[in-house]
Amino acid sequence: MGDIAVVGIDCAFPGAAGVQAYWDLLVGGRSGIGPVPGRRWEARDFPAAGDSGGFIDDADVFDSDFFSITPREAAAMDPHQRLLLPCAWRALEDAGRAPGDLAGSGTGVFVGVMGGEWGRLTMSDLDRVTPLLGSGSSAGMAANRISYHFDLTGPSLAVDTACSSSLVAVHLAANSLLAGECDTALAGGVNVVLSPSLGLVYGQLGLAAADGRCKPFGAEADGIGRSDGVGLVVLRRLADAVADGDRVYAVLRGSAVNQDGRSNGMIAPNRWSQERVLNAAYRRARVSPAEVAFVEAHGTGTVLGDAIECAALGSVHGVPREAPCAIGSVKGNLGHTEGAAGIAGFIKTALALHHRIVPASLFAERENSRLRLGERGLRLLKSPVRLPRGETVAGVSSFGMGGTNAHAVLASAPRTPRAVPARDRAESGAAGVFTVSADTPEALRRNLAAQADALAARPGGGAAALCRSSNRVKTGLPHRFALTARDTGELVAGLRRAVELRTPAPGEPHPAGDRPWGRPVVAFLFTGQGSEYPAMTAGLYRESPAYRRHFDAADAALAAHLGRSVREAVLGEAAAAQEGGAEGRAEARAGSGGEGGRPELVQPALFAVGYALARTLIDLGVTPAAVLGHSLGEYAAAVTAGVLTLDEAAGLVVRRAKLTAALPSGGGMTTVAAGADELAVALAAEPEVVVAALNGPADTVLSGPLDALARIGEELAGLGIRTRPLASPYAFHSAQLAPVAAGLRAAPVHCAPAALPVASTRYGRMLRDEPMDAGYWAGQTEEPVLFDAALGALVHDIAPTHLVEIGPRPQLTRIAARAGSLGGAELLHPAPGPEGTGQDLAETVAALYRCGLDPVWEELYAPEHRVSEPLAPYVFSSAQRYWDRPPASVEPMVERRRPERPAVSRETPMSEVSRETPNEETGGDDPVLVAVVEAVTEVGGYPTERVVREARFHEDLGFDSVMIMQLKNRVEARLPRVGEVSVQQMLPALRSVGSLAEFLDGVIMARSA
Missing domain, CATH: 3.40.47.10 (Thiolase/Chalcone synthase)
Incomplete structure (x- = not known):
């Protein structure tokens, strides 16, 4: 055996x-x-x-x-x-x-x-x-x-x-x-x-x-x-x-x-x-x-x-x-x-x-x-x-x-000791997402309390393995909770706070919520140049195995064209620490991408960050419904949409970076808190200055020679218009980028049709059949970025519930929020700046889980945390009690008693029913709905207050085929004018109590006509 x-x-x-x-x-x-x-x-x-x-x-x-x-x-x-x-x-x-x-x-x-x-x-x-x-x-x-x-x-x-x-x-x-x-x-x-x-x-x-x-x-x-x-x-x-x-x-x-x-x-x-x-x-x-x-x-x-x-x-x-x-x-x-x-x-x-x-x-x-x-x-x-x-x-x-x-x-049982690498023992606890789900808001509160009590009794320590176990076990029920934590102390405190927030005051109903009614619709916004900073995403690289894997893949693809490692240059000490060495630390400070950093390193590094973040989220189950890239960000967006392969995009980005680095200095960019129309007069006086980006109705970026930008800045300040110079060494998206555009146009680009909707910031609309070929990338380099129009098109066509910015720190989400063009979407960022770590990535996944996403949780955790930890079992409600042996009559044996209601016979006029039963939740003065509620109550044995218009027969009331037949007979007895209705005729209407009442009301009207 x-x-x-x-x-x-x-x-x-x-x-x-x-x-x-x-x-x-x-x-x-x-x-x-x-x-x-x-x-x-x-x-x-x-x-x-x-x-x-x-x-x-x-x-x-x-x-x-x-x-x-x-x-x-x-x-x-x-x-x-x-x-x-x-x-x-x-x-x-x-x-x-x-x-x-x-x-x-x-x-x-x-x-x-x-x-x-x-x-x-x-x-x-x-x-x-x-x-x-x-x-x-x-x-x-x-x-x-x-x-x-x-x-x-x-x-x-x-x-x-x-x-x-x-x-x-x-x-x-x-x-x-x-x-x-x-x-x-x-x-x-x-x-x-x-x-x-x-x-x-x-x-x-x-x-x-x-x-x-x-x-x-x-x-x-x-x-x-x-x-x-x-x-x-x-x-x-x-x-x-x-x-x-x-x-x-x-x-x-x-x-x-x-x-x-x-x-x-x-x-x-x-x-x-x-x-x-x-x-x-x-x-x-x-x-x-x-x-x-x-x-x-x-x-x-x-x-x-x-x-x-x-x-x-x-x-x-x-x-x-x-x-x-x-x-x-x-x-x-x-x-x-x-x-x-x-x-x-x-x-x-x-x-x-x-x-x-x-x-x-x-x-x-x-x-x-x-x-x-x-x-x-x-x-x-x-x-x-x-x-x-x-x-x-x-x-x-x-x-x-x-x-x-x-x-x-x-x-x-056979002993299977876990080997934990020395670096993981030395680090603070890795972040995870602790999940709890339940069938009702009250049950969620009850189970949050049970988990808090059980975890408080455990020795302190890291929470990652506990979180991973909760993701495998405590999901799947309609009401959801998710909390990011690094250790059990932080986890217990968060659970206790959640219990307090969900505990109603005496006499108040339990607060509803925590139940997503659909899946989130997510759009990825890829940040362009200007979002870089020294050692960007180093904390995430250190803590997320998935991000590390994809960043290293991008680094290898870029290195084949660049001749050096972006990872070592940008992440330096973080990358070296993962490999147990210190190689590359000096280069990290020299080329790590301050805002005035060298474009031959900064642009490939930003692409690597965008690609790795997007792939990490997709591995976690966050599949975008559409993508949008701002300037340089369009390259990673194109890879995510399946237009370019990683190798093709890496070659393009490196070519763009090298061509940009060869440009003469003297150009710059300025952001202006005004629309393009308000700037027309000032721009007419300085023909070398152009609009480089239209980010919002009152959010424009100008590009051109530094002296001309300075003169425009003084003029606008006198008109009370705020301006701010950007730390850019070049006049991007202007005629000064013509040599870069020419270089990009000269090399062929192998592109495929987009597998996802793409909001093009070159055209300011959703991409149709236009190829993202060499001509596209050349024009995209010297033409203005139409971000506001592109985002508006995306919001209109896709109706996202969440906008996730893909880049080393928030930039586009702030611009979009200022412009008021979000369409009600929630903003998320998995790497929000120099202090960003794996916990921010975890919080992004947690937020989407709370809204209905079913993540691929395993990708969030390092192999050493993918172990089973015991958790407190689900705590069921004790409110419903049934005798443990039958009484003389086999009726519903629920200890709680439902309110007395007048007996209704098949001869009782519906006007009397509605007059004697003025309960708005269960029908009010709608005699057909009242009859359906009464029949459901009789068949199911529910308290009347449970049978509301929105109650679903299968999911909420547990009706099966036998009960549906009994319900049919009782409805026909209570509503003689309906006559005989077959179960097959009723089936499409058995979505909810209300939908069945509407169907029966229609039958009565049709037979009365």
């Missing part, structure tokens, strides 16, 4: 709600046994069943809204199903998977569930049988319900082999993985003690413990105490788990299942069958019994069962071995969780191997001497045992009352 990794766990057992609580209960040697909750049954009425047992706290809590299940359906569901759904969600999260990401995958679900008490309790009253009870009471639905709600298409089956059900489910899941039927599997079991019936059976058989406590292998053992429990593990093939960097709790080396056959009684255990299943499991696991350090036994605490099991264990494990085989049973802590008993022991063993501590077995202080444990080479664990270093092998047994036996062999 191949090795299977246990990569995720979730559980809830008596006194232990969650994996950590379960482990704390085990190592603390505590018991979860208590009195029977009043909602189950009155113990005094069934004394033979006992007055205590193991019961899960709040077993009636179920967040039906989260799973889009109507209150009426939730009330009809077997509590086993209600416990399994959130357990499955949390187990997948614990495995480092966002449950929604598995939708449509062949993930398998294998659930052990024993008996069918819910069906017996609900289906016996034939007058009250409903379709929802039919599906809600089926044991097979225990697995199918998970597969349906998570949209999993792999094997899905419920297993009932009595007490061994959940361990048999694990065995089947492992075999399914090995057979290639699925790549991920959820396996486990569930048990809810709904009635005293099975307790009465145990009592009549003499198997019930008088105090409701199992005392496995103890001298006081007198029988079984029944208990609730739910547990699921996420299983993957070990090779796949290791390759993906999953955290592995333990390794399932092998398992076996057999049957007693015809032995000494249908419900009596069989020693020889137990021996055979143990040996079969060890053969499949490729281990000898002598290698097994401890066994989590079935250990029910019955006299016969304990004796037979110890005889079988001793026969297999006892001889010969150097040290006795340790045994124990979790039933001493929990009681007998029946269908979930095997998974309770399996999870205990996996956690013991993970923490390298085997908890003591309760009631072991006085072991049953008649079991002769010492003689048989066995040792009952009276205190916790710390496991030695190296691999440890353990066994888990679970035996069914009908004779189906299962045994699993687990081993400790």
Whole structure:
């Protein structure tokens, strides 16, 4: 048998709600046994069943809204199903998977569930049988319900082999993985003690413990105490788990299942069958019994069962071995969780191997001497045992009352130490984006608080790996939160601030928000010359592996034409630090691109920055809907749009830079706070000065000889018009650039049609079929930059929600903001100047995620941070409670009561309905909408205030095909004038409550005409 990794766990057992609580209960040697909750049954009425047992706290809590299940359906569901759904969600999260990401995958679900008490309790009253009870009471639905709600298409089956059900489910899941039927599997079991019936059976058989406590292998053992429990593990093939960097709790080396056959009684255990299943499991696991350090036994605490099991264990494990085989049973802590008993022991063993501590077995202080444990080479664990270093092998047994036996062999997980480069240990923590998502604003606040509390309890340190884990797990739900952070202290503080901002004042509704209703539409604006500064983007180069990779690619492409490294010249110390040397530091200061820097280095460097930033964002999932480049920025824009290859653009940029460097000095540029029309008179007096750029209605750049610019500046100042000389050594976009244009026009350019819309700042509009060939680049060099017109065209045609500036510091976004030409778009910059770092890039991605982008998060993190870190599980709402056993009438069993409303019969005039129900949210004086609301309320069992006009049938109200048919019948009964309408006719209108009402109103009008 191949090795299977246990990569995720979730559980809830008596006194232990969650994996950590379960482990704390085990190592603390505590018991979860208590009195029977009043909602189950009155113990005094069934004394033979006992007055205590193991019961899960709040077993009636179920967040039906989260799973889009109507209150009426939730009330009809077997509590086993209600416990399994959130357990499955949390187990997948614990495995480092966002449950929604598995939708449509062949993930398998294998659930052990024993008996069918819910069906017996609900289906016996034939007058009250409903379709929802039919599906809600089926044991097979225990697995199918998970597969349906998570949209999993792999094997899905419920297993009932009595007490061994959940361990048999694990065995089947492992075999399914090995057979290639699925790549991920959820396996486990569930048990809810709904009635005293099975307790009465145990009592009549003499198997019930008088105090409701199992005392496995103890001298006081007198029988079984029944208990609730739910547990699921996420299983993957070990090779796949290791390759993906999953955290592995333990390794399932092998398992076996057999049957007693015809032995000494249908419900009596069989020693020889137990021996055979143990040996079969060890053969499949490729281990000898002598290698097994401890066994989590079935250990029910019955006299016969304990004796037979110890005889079988001793026969297999006892001889010969150097040290006795340790045994124990979790039933001493929990009681007998029946269908979930095997998974309770399996999870205990996996956690013991993970923490390298085997908890003591309760009631072991006085072991049953008649079991002769010492003689048989066995040792009952009276205190916790710390496991030695190296691999440890353990066994888990679970035996069914009908004779189906299962045994699993687990081993400790392989050690995979992480190597962290010295430079990363020395640096401050890398920045990441911590994400949390939830189904409602209130749920988001609740989960933000849970994450803050859990992270505050951790040791301080870097936050990058935690952020990366949150991106893999805590995304996918409609309400989103994202926060950039470098360390856990910064992260906890930010989460706590977010909780405070989302906490409503007493009596106020919860603030809405945090939900994007679409995806962002992003346009890239590429900055031109004038945005450069010494060592530009050095912080981002140091911290972002993706940016580093793309900048180095641009550097290599430029070096082939330039004959030197732009990276060394511009980034200098930052680049050298990445390579562990100091080469190039002197050049960094000489040619690093101050505003008066040398064009043969500055222009290629700006292109490298623009190209690398754009490629980094695209790798992160930020795909631009359009691009715009300002002057030199058009080269990187053209590469991003697919017009030029990187090599072609690099050659062009270097040619432009060298031609520019050969120009004589004496030219310059000045920015003027006025429009071109206002400058006409001044320009007429200085014919050598031209408009170089029209950036906005009152934002013009002039270009020409320095003396002429100075004279214009004095004249404009006298008119009260502000001017500011730019630190430019040349009169760009003027006739002085004619030699550069001629040089560019002389060399052919291989260009392709644009794959993205391009806003051309040469033409001041969206590029149509014009090629960006040599003629384009020549004209673009000496003609004015029509930025304002180009941006206006982009905003009009593309309607971007976000403008992301691509350059070493903000320039175009400030110009656009001054011009008021943004069209409501939000401005973002991933590298906002000399202080910019990887955190600014992370914040750009975080802002877009909050607005609906689903980033490729992995690209944000260095390899050493791409590891799984445990996070607090999703906290579901506890507001919705359903009885954990059905009352006399199977009606919605939601504890919160909806407001009383007048009864409406099919004979009630609609005028009376509207007069008696003046609720604007649910219809007001619209009789058709009122009738639809009433019908939806009746079918779904929702409080009336939930059924608003905008509520969507499938996403918000959880209606399925059966409920739609019931809704059709009720609507027709309430609105006789509609007549008969087929479901096919209704389907297009089933978008929302309001759309259905509008459709029905139209039907009435058409039939009245």
